[in-house]
Amino acid sequence: MTEDELIKELAEPIIKQIEKIAQEHGSELPAIPRVEFVVDPNSLPKTIEGVEITSDLLKKLQEYLEDEIEMICAPTILH
DSSP states (O other): OOHHHHHHHHHHHHHHHHHHHHHHHGGGOSSOOOOOOOOOGGGOOEEETTEEEOHHHHHHHHHHHHHHHHHHHSOOOOO
């Protein structure tokens, strides 16, 4: 499994919950939800599916989630 595949796999359940919340509340969300990981530095690195989980990977995961959540809750139209 690649790092990108793992990020998408880890993000999927979080994105599904955000989509569910956004559908339930429509445009009534007061702000775009944020996801922030708090990790004990002594607990890293770990390995999942052959990919080492480091603080850099968690940062990439957080950025991926922020982009996906923004597209769900505040979509923009490109012309």
